[in-house]
Amino acid sequence: MPKQTLDKIKPAKREKLLSEAAKLFAERGYNQTDMAELASRAGVAKGSLYNYFESKQELYLYVARDGLRRSRQAVYGELDPEWDIFAQLEHIFRQGAAFARRHPEYLIIYLNVSSAGMDPFAAKMSREVEKYTADHLKAVLARDVGRGLVRPDLDIRQAAFWINSLYIIFVASLVSKHFALRMREYLEIKGRLSKAAVEDQLQRTVELIRRFLAPVEGAAPPVQERN
Amino acid sequence: MPKQTLDKIKPAKREKLLSEAAKLFAERGYNQTDMAELASRAGVAKGSLYNYFESKQELYLYVARDGLRRSRQAVYGELDPEWDIFAQLEHIFRQGAAFARRHPEYLIIYLNVSSAGMDPFAAKMSREVEKYTADHLKAVLARDVGRGLVRPDLDIRQAAFWINSLYIIFVASLVSKHFALRMREYLEIKGRLSKAAVEDQLQRTVELIRRFLAPVEGAAPPVQERN
DNA sequence: CCTTAATGACTGACCGGACAGTCAGTATGC
DNA sequence: GCATACTGACTGTCCGGTCAGTCATTAAGG
Numbered sequence: 001m002p003k004q005t006l007d008k009i010k011p012a013k014r015e016k017l018l019s020e021a022a023k024l025f026a027e028r029g030y031n032q033t034d035m036a037e038l039a040s041r042a043g044v045a046k047g048s049l050y051n052y053f054e055s056k057q058e059l060y061l062y063v064a065r066d067g068l069r070r071s072r073q074a075v076y077g078e079l080d081p082e083w084d085i086f087a088q089l090e091h092i093f094r095q096g097a098a099f100a101r102r103h104p105e106y107l108i109i110y111l112n113v114s115s116a117g118m119d120p121f122a123a124k125m126s127r128e129v130e131k132y133t134a135d136h137l138k139a140v141l142a143r144d145v146g147r148g149l150v151r152p153d154l155d156i157r158q159a160a161f162w163i164n165s166l167y168i169i170f171v172a173s174l175v176s177k178h179f180a181l182r183m184r185e186y187l188e189i190k191g192r193l194s195k196a197a198v199e200d201q202l203q204r205t206v207e208l209i210r211r212f213l214a215p216v217e218g219a220a221p222p223v224q225e226r227n
Numbered sequence: 228m229p230k231q232t233l234d235k236i237k238p239a240k241r242e243k244l245l246s247e248a249a250k251l252f253a254e255r256g257y258n259q260t261d262m263a264e265l266a267s268r269a270g271v272a273k274g275s276l277y278n279y280f281e282s283k284q285e286l287y288l289y290v291a292r293d294g295l296r297r298s299r300q301a302v303y304g305e306l307d308p309e310w311d312i313f314a315q316l317e318h319i320f321r322q323g324a325a326f327a328r329r330h331p332e333y334l335i336i337y338l339n340v341s342s343a344g345m346d347p348f349a350a351k352m353s354r355e356v357e358k359y360t361a362d363h364l365k366a367v368l369a370r371d372v373g374r375g376l377v378r379p380d381l382d383i384r385q386a387a388f389w390i391n392s393l394y395i396i397f398v399a400s401l402v403s404k405h406f407a408l409r410m411r412e413y414l415e416i417k418g419r420l421s422k423a424a425v426e427d428q429l430q431r432t433v434e435l436i437r438r439f440l441a442p443v444e445g446a447a448p449p450v451q452e453r454n
Numbered sequence: 455c456c457t458t459a460a461t462g463a464c465t466g467a468c469c470g471g472a473c474a475g476t477c478a479g480t481a482t483g484c
Numbered sequence: 485g486c487a488t489a490c491t492g493a494c495t496g497t498c499c500g501g502t503c504a505g506t507c508a509t510t511a512a513g514g
Contacts, residue, residue, distance in 0.1 A: 005463070029344030031258040035500060036466095045465040047502080056500065108343050114405035115342035116335050117256030122405040130409045158431055161413035162393070169392040178341035178349040182357045186388035204385055212439060232489070262474060263492095272491040277475065 002062055006052040017042040017052070021063045026105035029112060030060055030121075061124060064113065067106030068129055074099040076136070085144045086210050089163070093170060093202045100174040101195075107175045134160055141213075151215040159213065166205055174198065229289055233279040244269040244279070248290045253332035256339065257287055257348075288351060291340065294333030295356055301326040303363070312371045313437050316390070320397060320429045327401040328422075334402045361387055368440075378442040386440065393432055401425065 006014060020042040024033050035056055039046040053059040075095045079088060100107055110129065113122050137160040144150045173183040180193065189197060233241065247269040251260050262283055266273040280286040302322045306315060327334055337356065340349050364387040371377045400410040407420065416424065 008463080026343055029258070029342060031256070032344045034498085039466095046500090047465055048463075050501065051463065111341065112343050114338065114399070114403045115256060116253055116339050117259045119404045122403075122408065126405045126408040127412060130412045134413050155431075157414050158435075161410065162432075162435060164413065165396040166389065166392060168396070172341070176341045176349075177346045178353045181349065181353040183388065185354060185357045186361050186391065187384050204382075205389075208385075208389060208439070212435070235489080261472080263472095266492095273474090274476080274491055275489080278489065283474065 002053050002058065003051065009052075013044070017044060017049075018063060018066060021059060022067055022103075022105040022109060025060060025063060026108035026112075029115075030056075030118065057120075061121065064109050064121070064125060065128075067103070067109055068125075070103065071096075071099055071106050071110070072132065074102075081140075084147070084149050085140045085213065086149075086206065088140055089209060090203075090206045093167065093206055094199075096167065096171050097174060097198050097202055100171050104175045107171055111172055111176060130164075133164055137163060148215065150213045154213065162212075163209055166209065170202070170205060229280050229285065230278065236279075240271070244271060244276075245290060245293060248286060249294055249330075249332040249336060252287060252290060253335035253339075257283075257345070288348065291336050291348070291352060292355075294330070294336050295352075297330065298323075298326055298333050298337070299359065301329075308367075311374070311376050312367045312440065313376075313433065315367055316436060317430070317433045320394065320433055321426075323394065323398050324401060324425050324429055327398050331402045334398055338399055338403060357391075360391055364390060375442065377440045381440065389439075390436055393436065397429070397432060 021038055024038050024041065033056075035049055036046050039049055049059065053062065075092055078095075079091050083091070112118060113125055113129075138156050141150060141154070141156045141159055145152055145154060145156070169179070172179040174180070174193070183189070183201075184193065187201075248265055251265050251268065260283075262276055263273050266276055276286065280289065302319055305322075306318050310318070339345060340352055340356070365383050368377060368381070368383045368386055372379055372381060372383070396406070399406040401407070401420070410416070410428075411420065414428075
């Protein structure tokens with residue numbers, strides 16, 4: 001809920017402002033971001049920021065939600081709901097990686113919501129962030145169990161949780177300094193992470209999930225159901 | 228590298244100071260933590276902090292590394308290197324969960340290193356954080372491939388990466404507001420996360436990993452090796 | 455048309471609170 | 485009585501938020 005004034009300014013100006021804000025918040029984090037510097041980068045007076053938003057908090061929340069919408073659009077926008085779970089996952093991971101390359105700032109802001117001192121933001125955002133993805137994953141999994149593409153003894157909630165966990169770590173590794181270093185340490189990658197290496201990693205991860213979801217032909221032991 | 232003065236004070240005082248510092252950094256994050264408040268909570272004058280440490284940064288880095296050491300001790304301290312990978316993983320997850328309950332502050336600080344504006348700290352710490360775990364996991368996996376407990380077509384670096392990823396998400400879910408909300412959303416847990424629910428989740432996760440690592444009896448397709 | 459009035463977006467100097475780091479003086483203990 | 489640890493008032497800086505005034509645009513009046 002920004003002020004109405006924000007709607008009235010030239011779209012290009014608004015776009016510039018939001019984009020610079022996202023980049024700066026991602027670069028510095030919330031507390032270290034200086035409204036004066038943001039104003040200057042956006043080519044706007046500091047006072048104007050307060051014509052558009054009540055406070056720094058409101059601006060941050062708006063930018064974070066906006067980035068979330070963009071990321072959702074980029075990842076799910078061109079996804080055909082009729083594809084099977086495996087095609088969808090490959091699409092999701094690939095679009096996620098592409099989005100991480102184009103707009104790391106929004107993913108960094110998302111990751112930041114989980115950091116210390118950001119609990120007020122987490123309380124406001126976490127559920128709305130995760131609900132869409134969780135529901136989508138569970139629905140497709142359930143459907144494909146029905147279609148016989150996924151093993152029937154699967155705990156769908158658990159599976160959705162694990163799959164999304166791998167996705168989070170995957171994009172975090174593309175976007176955060178710490179997670180990038182960690183990935184290179186584990187995979188023993190020496191130089192910069194190339195586009196091809198990312199595609200490879202993506203395929204391996206989807207392959208892992210496929211292996212986990214696929215119905216077992218032979219005498220594989222079903223996972224014991226708790227609850 | 229704190230100042231020598233830190234070594235000369237009473238252990239109880241030092242302990243109190245470090246513990247309060249960890250809690251405060253975890254609660255507020257680095258920038259929002261006020262040295263005066265820390266001093267007061269630790270029962271020490273602000274000036275004294277600067278007798279022990281050159282700067283806030285140095286104090287933070289010391290506390291973070293200290294927490295890392297404690298966490299490593301708690302998780303790996305009583306681990307018998309002769310156990311097979313599955314026993315070790317169960318131990319690691321269980322000790323990790325217990326440590327998260329006793330000292331969430333250290334894990335929160337660890338997670339924080341990956342957040343925006345913390346890149347200077349990430350550059351200093353990430354490798355030393357991850358190296359130990361990565362090497363340990365890979366070594367045990369390799370050994371148990373040799374022992375026939377783990378499927379031989381496994382890419383060990385990849386497997387170590389994925390296993391540790393699940394561990395990170397697991398402990399993050401016990402310790403960060405955002406990740407806790409996310410887990411409850413996925414698993415459709417209504418109330419507070421009980422100790423029993425954590426133990427259950429832990430066992431399910433280890434079970435998942437076991438399923439992924441175990442040699443396949445029947446006609447399971449080996450994962451195609453890249454590189 | 456041209457002049458005047460009204461509107462509201464825009465501006466940046468300014469304010470007040472917060473906070474890292476200092477230091478001159480005091481306590482302690484050997 | 486010397487050395488060393490301790491102390492908290494103080495300083496300078498930084499930064500979120502304000503506001504009195506400016507200016508471009510549009511509307512009204514002649």
